[in-house]
Amino acid sequence: MATRLDSPSDLDPRTGLDARISRLCVMLIRVAVALMWMRGALWKNPPEFGALEHFTRHAVDYPVFGPYAWLVENVVLPNITLFGWFTLFLEAGLGAFLLVGLATRLWALIGLGQSVAITLSELYVPGEWPWALFLMIVIHIALFATAAGRSYGVDGALRPYWAQSSNPLAKVLVRVS
Amino acid sequence: MTTYRLDRAEIGLGVGALVLALFLMAVHTRANALELPFLRPALGAVLLAVGVVAVAGGVLGGTVGRALVVVAGLGSGVTAVVHLVLAAQGTANQGGLMSLFGGFAVGLLIVALTPRREPTQ
Numbered sequence: 001m002a003t004r005l006d007s008p009s010d011l012d013p014r015t016g017l018d019a020r021i022s023r024l025c026v027m028l029i030r031v032a033v034a035l036m037w038m039r040g041a042l043w044k045n046p047p048e049f050g051a052l053e054h055f056t057r058h059a060v061d062y063p064v065f066g067p068y069a070w071l072v073e074n075v076v077l078p079n080i081t082l083f084g085w086f087t088l089f090l091e092a093g094l095g096a097f098l099l100v101g102l103a104t105r106l107w108a109l110i111g112l113g114q115s116v117a118i119t120l121s122e123l124y125v126p127g128e129w130p131w132a133l134f135l136m137i138v139i140h141i142a143l144f145a146t147a148a149g150r151s152y153g154v155d156g157a158l159r160p161y162w163a164q165s166s167n168p169l170a171k172v173l174v175r176v177s
Numbered sequence: 178m179t180t181y182r183l184d185r186a187e188i189g190l191g192v193g194a195l196v197l198a199l200f201l202m203a204v205h206t207r208a209n210a211l212e213l214p215f216l217r218p219a220l221g222a223v224l225l226a227v228g229v230v231a232v233a234g235g236v237l238g239g240t241v242g243r244a245l246v247v248v249a250g251l252g253s254g255v256t257a258v259v260h261l262v263l264a265a266q267g268t269a270n271q272g273g274l275m276s277l278f279g280g281f282a283v284g285l286l287i288v289a290l291t292p293r294r295e296p297t298q
Contacts (some may be wrong), residue, residue, distance in 0.1 A: 045271075088264070101284075115280075
């Protein structure tokens with residue numbers, strides 16, 4: 001018995017109902033991850049970055065990976081103001097670009113790297129729920145795999161224009177979207 | 178599907194700004210379990226204005242419409258810069274708001290400033 005969902009237009013992988021639902025879900029996931037990073041940027045407060053220093057020090061106090069703990073103790077913490085500003089812009093950038101879905105694959109990789117760095121600091125902290133850290137990592141893999149900005153994002157709207165442009169920046173944007 | 182595609186993107190960004198403005202103004206309670214950046218009424222009004230102007234620009238289309246979207250994007254960008262300056266001066270909790278307004282600024286401006294021509298795919 002044919003149902004509304006069995007009609008050819010609904011089954012079209014590009015425009016069908018299933019495809020639209022999938023793209024909507026991907027967009028919602030991308031926006032939720034963006035809001036997560038905005039929340040993270042909220043408490044990175046210059047110039048002392050006291051809270052950030054506290055959590056970064058966990059990499060030394062509860063080491064997960066020796067070389068990373070050494071790097072944090074000897075390079076990052078002595079220069080916490082510089083790294084604090086870097087982290088603030090990084091997480092604000094993650095929130096901003098994932099929100100609108102621009103250069104999303106690039107920012108998904110950046111988010112993946114930042115999630116790994118956070119995991120290397122927090123994984124062995126007493127009371128920490130490790131699956132929260134693992135989920136942060138896999139959600140960014142999912143954003144990369146789905147090219148989430150193409151789902152109701154700026155990447156999706158502009159890729160056809162970038163693909164036809166001879167501008168070097170446009171060619172880069174095709175790659176990172 | 179020529180400039181219509183970009184006009185829809187502008188409308189989509191504007192609607193997104195409106196939805197987020199209302200949502201982020203509403204979520205602030207004593208126990209904000211979502212821990213989201215909270216938009217006070219003044220900032221919420223700014224984001225609502227960005228959304229309204231962007232939607233209007235997308236609906237109007239053409240040169241006037243694109244100009245409106247540029248205005249919305251610049252307004253959002255200025256707000257983001259204000260939060261950056263406040264953060265540099267030591268005011269707490271500016272990063273999330275800088276990110277929120279910066280995102281809409283970048284999105285609206287890149288769509289509005291993309292040259293309108295027919296894509297062949």
